[in-house]
Amino acid sequence: MIQFKDVQLSFNEGIIFNKLSFFINHGQNTCISGPSGSGKSSILKMIQGYLIPPFGEIFVDGILLDKISVRDIRMQMAYVPQNINLPVANGLELMRLIGSEKKRDVVESYIDNLGLEKEMLTRSIDEMSGGQKQRIIIATCLSLEREILLLDEPTSSLDDGSISRLIKVVKNLDKKTIVSASHNPEWIQSMDQEIKIEGI
Numbered sequence: 001m002i003q004f005k006d007v008q009l010s011f012n013e014g015i016i017f018n019k020l021s022f023f024i025n026h027g028q029n030t031c032i033s034g035p036s037g038s039g040k041s042s043i044l045k046m047i048q049g050y051l052i053p054p055f056g057e058i059f060v061d062g063i064l065l066d067k068i069s070v071r072d073i074r075m076q077m078a079y080v081p082q083n084i085n086l087p088v089a090n091g092l093e094l095m096r097l098i099g100s101e102k103k104r105d106v107v108e109s110y111i112d113n114l115g116l117e118k119e120m121l122t123r124s125i126d127e128m129s130g131g132q133k134q135r136i137i138i139a140t141c142l143s144l145e146r147e148i149l150l151l152d153e154p155t156s157s158l159d160d161g162s163i164s165r166l167i168k169v170v171k172n173l174d175k176k177t178i179v180s181a182s183h184n185p186e187w188i189q190s191m192d193q194e195i196k197i198e199g200i
């Protein structure tokens with residue numbers, strides 16, 4: 001369960017949103033939607049404690065996210081950011097980096113379900129398209145089997161067929177909580193809940 005209670009997001013230039021409250025149940029698939037700049041990516045960072053709200057509270061499984069709880073809370077999460085510059089040469093190195101090197105079978109199965117060749121794991125990241133890279137990263141993160149999966153614009157580099165495959169993969173995950181940020185209508189429709197951020 002993830003709860004936002006009257007949360008504010010602000011930077012030097014002003015308040016982005018104020019008094020934002022929502023509830024995401026365990027196992028619920030959620031999409032945060034809203035115009036560009038409304039704070040969607042920031043919400044995903046807040047859930048992991050990378051951005052601390054000046055006002056309001058965030059709870060994960062009933063535990064207040066603070067300096068002490070943040071480490072344990074992050075261990076429940078896998079995060080696929082929007083803009084990814086990976087400090088690795090290929091997918092195998094990425095698996096070692098995030099600690100899923102023993103799960104090659106699992107990663108390969110996700111890669112296959114996402115419409116890529118298994119050989120992509122050894123291909124140089126620099127030689128991949130945005131959509132190929134995005135799917136390799138998602139497959140690797142899924143293999144961690146964390147309770148909460150945070151996906152920032154997961155469809156941004158994907159064509160329609162790849163989006164449908166990703167939706168199918170995500171729908172087949174058992175009891176995982178997904179929090180995503182997206183504008184994509186097909187993705188939004190596939191989620192159990194949409195949280196619209198309007199800004200102020």
Ligand SMILES: Nc1ncnc2c1ncn2[C@@H]1O[C@H](COP(=O)(O)OP(=O)(O)OP(=O)(O)O)[C@@H](O)[C@H]1O
Nearest residue numbers: 011012016034035036037038039040041042043181
């Ligand atoms: N570290 C930062 N310092 C200052 N301003 C920031 C910072 N991070 C984000 N912002 C600002 O906060 C606002 C919300 O940014 P955020 O990336 O969360 O929006 P978004 O809804 O995800 O946008 P998009 O759909 O374009 O990805 C933007 O105006 C952005 O410029």
